[in-house]
Amino acid sequence: MVDASGDVFLLPGPVKMDPRVLQAMSVPAMNHRGPEFKEVLSEIRALTQYMFGTNGEVAVLSGSGTAGLEAAVSGLVRKEDRVLNLVNGKFSERFHELCQVFARPTALTFEWGSAVDPRQVAAALDADEFKAVTVCWNETSTGLTNPIAEIAKVVKARDAFLLVDGITAVAGLENRMEAWGIDALVMGSQKCLAAPPGLSAVALSKRAYESLHSDTSFYTNLKAHVDALAKQDTPFTPAVPLFLAFREALRLLKAEGLETRITRTSRLAEAARAAIDALGLELYPDRRYASNTVTAIRYPPGIDDAKFRKELRERHRTIVAGGQAQLKGQIFRIGHMGICSFKDLEAGFAAFEATLATMGHPSPHGAAPSAIEKRA
Amino acid sequence: MVDASGDVFLLPGPVKMDPRVLQAMSVPAMNHRGPEFKEVLSEIRALTQYMFGTNGEVAVLSGSGTAGLEAAVSGLVRKEDRVLNLVNGKFSERFHELCQVFARPTALTFEWGSAVDPRQVAAALDADEFKAVTVCWNETSTGLTNPIAEIAKVVKARDAFLLVDGITAVAGLENRMEAWGIDALVMGSQKCLAAPPGLSAVALSKRAYESLHSDTSFYTNLKAHVDALAKQDTPFTPAVPLFLAFREALRLLKAEGLETRITRTSRLAEAARAAIDALGLELYPDRRYASNTVTAIRYPPGIDDAKFRKELRERHRTIVAGGQAQLKGQIFRIGHMGICSFKDLEAGFAAFEATLATMGHPSPHGAAPSAIEKRA
Numbered sequence: 001m002v003d004a005s006g007d008v009f010l011l012p013g014p015v016k017m018d019p020r021v022l023q024a025m026s027v028p029a030m031n032h033r034g035p036e037f038k039e040v041l042s043e044i045r046a047l048t049q050y051m052f053g054t055n056g057e058v059a060v061l062s063g064s065g066t067a068g069l070e071a072a073v074s075g076l077v078r079k080e081d082r083v084l085n086l087v088n089g090k091f092s093e094r095f096h097e098l099c100q101v102f103a104r105p106t107a108l109t110f111e112w113g114s115a116v117d118p119r120q121v122a123a124a125l126d127a128d129e130f131k132a133v134t135v136c137w138n139e140t141s142t143g144l145t146n147p148i149a150e151i152a153k154v155v156k157a158r159d160a161f162l163l164v165d166g167i168t169a170v171a172g173l174e175n176r177m178e179a180w181g182i183d184a185l186v187m188g189s190q191k192c193l194a195a196p197p198g199l200s201a202v203a204l205s206k207r208a209y210e211s212l213h214s215d216t217s218f219y220t221n222l223k224a225h226v227d228a229l230a231k232q233d234t235p236f237t238p239a240v241p242l243f244l245a246f247r248e249a250l251r252l253l254k255a256e257g258l259e260t261r262i263t264r265t266s267r268l269a270e271a272a273r274a275a276i277d278a279l280g281l282e283l284y285p286d287r288r289y290a291s292n293t294v295t296a297i298r299y300p301p302g303i304d305d306a307k308f309r310k311e312l313r314e315r316h317r318t319i320v321a322g323g324q325a326q327l328k329g330q331i332f333r334i335g336h337m338g339i340c341s342f343k344d345l346e347a348g349f350a351a352f353e354a355t356l357a358t359m360g361h362p363s364p365h366g367a368a369p370s371a372i373e374k375r376a
Numbered sequence: 377m378v379d380a381s382g383d384v385f386l387l388p389g390p391v392k393m394d395p396r397v398l399q400a401m402s403v404p405a406m407n408h409r410g411p412e413f414k415e416v417l418s419e420i421r422a423l424t425q426y427m428f429g430t431n432g433e434v435a436v437l438s439g440s441g442t443a444g445l446e447a448a449v450s451g452l453v454r455k456e457d458r459v460l461n462l463v464n465g466k467f468s469e470r471f472h473e474l475c476q477v478f479a480r481p482t483a484l485t486f487e488w489g490s491a492v493d494p495r496q497v498a499a500a501l502d503a504d505e506f507k508a509v510t511v512c513w514n515e516t517s518t519g520l521t522n523p524i525a526e527i528a529k530v531v532k533a534r535d536a537f538l539l540v541d542g543i544t545a546v547a548g549l550e551n552r553m554e555a556w557g558i559d560a561l562v563m564g565s566q567k568c569l570a571a572p573p574g575l576s577a578v579a580l581s582k583r584a585y586e587s588l589h590s591d592t593s594f595y596t597n598l599k600a601h602v603d604a605l606a607k608q609d610t611p612f613t614p615a616v617p618l619f620l621a622f623r624e625a626l627r628l629l630k631a632e633g634l635e636t637r638i639t640r641t642s643r644l645a646e647a648a649r650a651a652i653d654a655l656g657l658e659l660y661p662d663r664r665y666a667s668n669t670v671t672a673i674r675y676p677p678g679i680d681d682a683k684f685r686k687e688l689r690e691r692h693r694t695i696v697a698g699g700q701a702q703l704k705g706q707i708f709r710i711g712h713m714g715i716c717s718f719k720d721l722e723a724g725f726a727a728f729e730a731t732l733a734t735m736g737h738p739s740p741h742g743a744a745p746s747a748i749e750k751r752a
Contacts, residue, residue, distance in 0.1 A: 014405040025401040029390040064613040198615025219443045237440040239574025
């Protein structure tokens with residue numbers, strides 16, 4: 001089963017979309033202040049709470065994941081506040097850069113491919129006063145999932161806000177935001193939800209909602225977005241077609257069931273890791289923390305990244321991502337979140353196997369796809 | 377000719393879209409860092425310059441008009457800078473509120489429905505030091521076009537930056553941004569371009585581009601957006617379907633010709649004003665400054681806004697906007713920008729005529745539609 005485009009589309013986002021989600025966008029202009037769109041927003045709010053597993057306040061912003069992160073940071077901390085940024089990849093670095101605009105951040109860094117160590121977080125929080133801690137739950141750049149429950153426990157015990165980039169985590173990884181004590185959790189439309197890119201959503205704890213201020217943001221003013229949505233409205237003109245597609249993707253998530261999607265995502269990840277073993281390749285991150293939504297794979301010696309991905313694209317219509325920043329040329333990355341199927345993964349790994357073989361890295365024929373099929 | 381939905385859709389934005397624009401969105405996921413999307417961005421950049429009538433730097437942001445305004449303000453002024461906001465309607469008020477977050481603004485207010493007086497602007501700039509002036513070129517809330525060339529002349533002579541909300545002006549009103557001396561001009565996708573809502577674009581003068589800083593914004597960091605687009609890239613994940621629709625709408629604008637669209641918009645406005653006379657109604661704004669893209673019409677005594685628009689919607693499938701803020705209940709507003717046709721206007725005015733007649737405000741049967749037909 002390949003994408004409607006005929007491609008095997010395995011990016012770590014945007015991801016393959018259901019035809020119903022695509023079709024939801026192509027509708028004539030709608031009055032975003034009229035009764036019809038109020039119903040859309042009402043349904044979106046309820047289903048967004050379902051997606052986050054919360055009864056608390058949520059917002060949906062007309063802006064991609066970074067807009068959601070900015071809304072959380074700018075709404076909860078102020079320029080004079082110290083913020084501890086846990087950094088172990090490109091997206092947690094970006095979170096740190098964002099905090100430089102809105103707060104006084106300090107980066108606590110960990111090697112790329114290794115997880116955030118909660119004990120070091122505890123030590124940093126014990127040594128200094130921080131208003132908030134940021135973490136990238138699932139580091140898309142390294143294919144690594146940080147131990148969010150343990151990190152949250154440490155942060156909660158020290159009374160700081162915990163702001164979480166869950167862009168490639170929410171609706172793909174097990175989430176107990178209320179029990180764990182996450183204060184702001186951000187998702188991106190084009191990842192585990194499998195909607196088009198361009199929207200982000202934020203879920204807040206009760207104490208976070210009560211602390212929101214409006215001093216340093218306008219377009220991403222989180223309080224304005226949350227309060228408007230509670231009244232089936234938006235503070236500014238919403239990206240209507242994306243909201244319609246987002247609603248459709250949420251309906252599909254609800255129909256599949258959140259738990260079912262998370263379990264299926266985890267089985268796909270296990271199958272991908274088994275197939276990597278069958279190809280004689282290595283995972284990039286610490287295997288104990290390997291992500292269930294994004295898999296990052298080291299190139300074997302002699303395999304050129306640009307050539308490999310060009311071959312995949314042109315001969316096998318298979319789309320994967322390369323490495324970012326210092327990992328450029330060293331790894332490639334695949335997404336298996338959202339509505340990705342075992343057949344998608346099988347087709348992808350068959351293409352990897354064939355391409356690696358022509359480039360001087362042969363492996364037993366059919367071993368990788370069959371490793372996936374066995375787990376389907 | 378009514379909208380594909382069967383509606384006569386006459387909001388002052390979002391506006392009716394061409395089926396090709398709608399269809400452009402429903403395509404499978406695309407790698408926004410791949411060669412195909414680079415071509416999309418390249419074409420969008422060139423056509424956006426065409427739309428603004430500039431060879432200077434432009435940006436397209438994944439966020440609605442307010443995001444574009446925020447990008448211009450946050451990129452060009454700093455928290456300690458004084459900014460003069462020219463305020464004569466709801467959207468210029470919002471521009472003032474936005475400046476409260478990013479600068480030290482002073483509002484120079486004019487009565488709603490009357491135009492900004494360039495002499496008062498000159499006096500204000502002579503009395504105090506201001507880094508920038510903001511103006512809403514076309515006040516959508518009052519259906520009024522401010523005398524932008526005269527305002528620009530005054531501001532340019534005093535060396536302040538001129539930041540212009542052109543959300544319902546660009547591609548609908550004659551624009552000589554370079555000759556007049558506009559430093560930042562912002563448009564919204566869902567207005568005169570007739571693309572879906574959710575994107576905004578900004579065009580900059582040379583000196584404005586050279587003055588951009590990145591201190592107070594992140595998602596709307598204008599320098600990051602401009603520089604990325606010049607390299608066929610975006611700083612953050614773009615709203616891909618909206619970019620594809622935006623490109624299609626730009627292609628249609630180019631095919632029609634910018635000057636032709638502006639002239640057609642002006643003829644539609646004249647026809648609308650003639651039809652208002654035929655209905656025995658009054659324009660809300662000072663007629664000398666009546667907008668060519670949005671017409672605001674006073675209700676005659678005894679006509680209830682909610683009832684009138686409900687009748688229009690339910691009996692005639694005709695969608696118009698009410699008044700905002702203090703104008704709620706006093707006016708209704710129609711848009712005749714983008715791909716609005718004379719037939720759309722005729723159908724709309726036939727519905728107004730019939731509805732007003734049933735509500736106790738009769739006028740000669742068919743006079744309003746025929747006033748339009750005569751000017752088609």
